[in-house]
Amino acid sequence: SQQGEEDPQALSIQEGENATMNCSYKTSINNLQWYRQNSGRGLVHLILIRSNEREKHSGRLRVTLDTSKKSSSLLITASRAADTASYFCATGRNSGNTPLVFGKGTRLSVIA
């Protein structure tokens, strides 16, 4: 079952602007991950943040996690046309052998 919502469902920005996507989840988690999916393609793992972490950076990506609100955000700075894709958050439970549960995703369009 779906963990929760992501917002916005779709986001259109100009190249160079920042893009912020939010994700909420319902149950307790061990970690939260963000993935990118280009149209009709497989998933690309972007970043993982553990439940005891509050913020993490990777290049132009910044992820925050607020376990008290059961929410996370993904910020892409200085966006590029190549960032156009769908972005999903996925939550993992305590055991590494449990499946990831994906949010509904945000479709990001970066206009050159």
Next chain:
Amino acid sequence: GAVVSQHPSWVICKSGTSVKIECRSLDFQATTMFWYRQFPKQSLMLMATSNEGSKATYEQGVEKDKFLINHASLTLSTLTVTSAHPEDSSFYICSAPRGQPYGYTFGSGTRLTVV
């Protein structure tokens, strides 16, 4: 490393026929494989979990007799869509957990179109 090879990447089949999708772990042993389905502009929904040498576990609403899963070896899990119908047209993707700190490895997905 840690590659899951998924084939075919796309397939078009006629209604009523069966289609087999394979996921192979190339450089590690996958005792567990998760199978997801994704309809256009939607998210990934877990269909089933396969474990090597045992029966698959299906999510609520997924017909086990329609979506046959076999995980006969530590490197191969297959999903067979039997008697496919147009409503089965979707993107199917497998994922193998690798434990901490490796996370999950995904196949590249299979686009199934039933005509």
